[in-house]
Amino acid sequence: MMSLIDIDGDDASKYRLIGDRVLSYRFAAPHDEELYLGDVLKITDRVKGLTFFAKVSDLLHACNFSDPKWDTRPHTEHFYGIGEDVFILVEAIPLGYVGEDGGFRKPRTLPAKFSRVERPESRDFAFLAQVMGGIEVGMMKTGQDVLQDVRVALHAAVMRQHMGVFATTGMGKSNFMKVFCASCMRAREFGLLIVDPHGEYVAGGRSSSGEATQGLLHYQAGRDGLAVFSTREESFRRKYVLDQLYLDYDDFQMPDLLLLYEHSPPQREVVEMLESVPGSDVIDFFQEIDAATFDADTYAGPHRGIAKDLKNFSASTLSVMQRRITGMLARNRGFLRRQGSSIPDIMKALHENKVVLIDIPGMSEQSELFVLSIITRRIMRSHQGEDARGAGELKQVLITIEEAQRVLGPGTGSTRIFREAAMEGRKFGVGLCVVTQQPKNIDARVLAQLNTFVVMGLSDRGDRDIIASSAKQDLSRLDTEIQTLEAGEAVISTIGIPFPVSTRIHLFEDYIQDLTRRPGARPIDDGLDKSF
Numbered sequence: 420m421m422s423l424i425d426i427d428g429d430d431a432s433k434y435r436l437i438g439d440r441v442l443s444y445r446f447a448a449p450h451d452e453e454l455y456l457g458d459v460l461k462i463t464d465r466v467k468g469l470t471f472f473a474k475v476s477d478l479l480h481a482c483n484f485s486d487p488k489w490d491t492r493p494h495t496e497h498f499y500g501i502g503e504d505v506f507i508l509v510e511a512i513p514l515g516y517v518g519e520d521g522g523f524r525k526p527r528t529l530p531a532k533f534s535r536v537e538r539p540e541s542r543d544f545a546f547l548a549q550v551m552g553g554i555e556v557g558m559m560k561t562g563q564d565v566l567q568d569v570r571v572a573l574h575a576a577v578m579r580q581h582m583g584v585f586a587t588t589g590m591g592k593s594n595f596m597k598v599f600c601a602s603c604m605r606a607r608e609f610g611l612l613i614v615d616p617h618g619e620y621v622a623g624g625r626s627s628s629g630e631a632t633q634g635l636l637h638y639q640a641g642r643d644g645l646a647v648f649s650t651r652e653e654s655f656r657r658k659y660v661l662d663q664l665y666l667d668y669d670d671f672q673m674p675d676l677l678l679l680y681e682h683s684p685p686q687r688e689v690v691e692m693l694e695s696v697p698g699s700d701v702i703d704f705f706q707e708i709d710a711a712t713f714d715a716d717t718y719a720g721p722h723r724g725i726a727k728d729l730k731n732f733s734a735s736t737l738s739v740m741q742r743r744i745t746g747m748l749a750r751n752r753g754f755l756r757r758q759g760s761s762i763p764d765i766m767k768a769l770h771e772n773k774v775v776l777i778d779i780p781g782m783s784e785q786s787e788l789f790v791l792s793i794i795t796r797r798i799m800r801s802h803q804g805e806d807a808r809g810a811g812e813l814k815q816v817l818i819t820i821e822e823a824q825r826v827l828g829p830g831t832g833s834t835r836i837f838r839e840a841a842m843e844g845r846k847f848g849v850g851l852c853v854v855t856q857q858p859k860n861i862d863a864r865v866l867a868q869l870n871t872f873v874v875m876g877l878s879d880r881g882d883r884d885i886i887a888s889s890a891k892q893d894l895s896r897l898d899t900e901i902q903t904l905e906a907g908e909a910v911i912s913t914i915g916i917p918f919p920v921s922t923r924i925h926l927f928e929d930y931i932q933d934l935t936r937r938p939g940a941r942p943i944d945d946g947l948d949k950s951f
């Protein structure tokens with residue numbers, strides 16, 4: 420290999436730092452060196468006794484020749500030897516430095532000229548283990564490889580400050596969510612709610628590329644940290660000890676209808692008028708009246724208050740509302756009943772810091788949002804109540820919203836409860852896990868509330884720009900890396916970890932095997948049907 424003159428005698432580094440400034444470095448490296456975008460390099464400044472880390476952000480061919488056309492002239496190789504004068508110019512973003520006390524600091528100074536630059540080893544990142552949290556998701560990546568011993572783990576305490584997971588389809592979002600759930604099942608540091616209309620999380624299914632995948636039930640060692648409420652048939656529920664999901668009429672409130680249908684202004688007024696009336700009364704009322712001939716003055720039924728509220732609405736408005744309530748009941752009859760709700764059990768499991776999976780395979784999108792909106796409201800109200808009463812330690816719950824642009828887009832007035840959770844939830848220990856492939860369709864005020872970003876490949880420039888401008892750490896210079904992420908890779912920016920970390924997310928199936936081998940875990944197939 421052609422090389423630059425060694426700068427340190429025998430113990431040589433072939434790279435040398437030649438510039439540039441506090442927020443960007445340049446190195447010269449041998450012209451045939453194998454370097455990749457995203458490689459993390461270590462810069463040892465012996466003058467100041469500091470060790471800097473930087474991430475490769477660009478690679479250019481460069482030379483010392485004054486002739487700008489030296490490499491395109493005919494027979495150039497006869498006149499110019501590719502040697503010391505031809506090199507790769509590496510541009511790198513500083514991550515920070517480790518001082519003599521072992522503490523990691525932001526890059527506020529610059530390594531000495533010609534400091535040696537080299538590839539770090541896992542032990543160089545020992546300091547990172549101290550800043551990682553308890554929710555493991557993957558390994559730190561450097562360029563094409565991973566640093567085997569450097570695990571990337573989020574902090575449970577920052578989850579109430581909301582998290583965003585941004586991934587184009589096929590980039591490994593479902594796998595990430597399952598890994599995240601498994602870590603939450605193991606750590607038991609907060610309750611995690613996840614509503615799954617595809618039935619893929621509980622027992623696995625097929626990945627977007629068609630391979631069979633496993634589900635959360637396969638992580639038997641963490642089973643105590645999982646509560647599943649399902650609409651599946653009894654034999655399945657009994658086999659895997661799953662609870663049946665029920666919601667009851669009083670869980671319903673009129674604003675839930677706004678998620679399911681477009682409403683005209685008078686219809687919206689009806690919703691607002693009856694907003695705080697118990698769901699069972701509203702349902703009973705609309706089931707009993709004849710909307711076409713309804714007259715509040717002659718109404719003699721048990722719900723006089725409602726009749727009075729609806730006095731001035733036209734028969735056609737009331738007929739539409741009646742039809743919608745009937746439709747809502749029919750659509751959700753698989754789990755919605757007059758009396759007897761799973762919500763107290765769901766809340767209990769969340770407050771025991773379990774992962775609560777609402778498994779509603781085959782249900783419509785409307786049913787999914789209906790369930791999510793009801794449970795979100797109940798969580799918010801319960802936490803607001805506890806907060807008001809000054810009850811002991813505040814419980815933490817993270818609510819997952821998949822395809823979040825459906826309910827957190829700009830100006831979607833129909834989804835107030837999610838917006839309320841995004842804006843005020845953190846005060847009450849309620850965080851949102853906003854999952855979307857279209858961050859540009861999420862309200863900017865909501866994005867500004869997120870403090871953890873998991874970016875898994877976004878091909879659209881507009882989406883990447885929005886993320887870069889919303890994240891608390893500077894992601895704009897990682898744009899090229901984000902563009903070139905492969906399935907299962909992520910750039911994670913979160914509070915507590917001092918720089919955005921490129922991460923190879925664990926593959927769920929391997930991860931749960933690994934977790935099971937860790938000390939104190941139950942065997943992976945303990946209690947699980949082998950034919951599963």
Ligand SMILES: Nc1ncnc2c1ncn2[C@@H]1O[C@H](COP(=O)(O)OP(=O)(O)OP(=O)(O)O)[C@@H](O)[C@H]1O
Pocket residue numbers: 586587588589590591592593594595625626627628629630906907908923924925926927
């Ligand atoms: N961390 C990972 N390591 C290795 N392979 C991965 C990883 N994450 C995802 N993959 C692979 O990438 C493919 C897509 O993953 P996955 O189904 O999780 O994507 P997705 O983003 O959820 O897709 P969709 O949005 O279509 O559901 C799968 O074949 C999966 O095996």
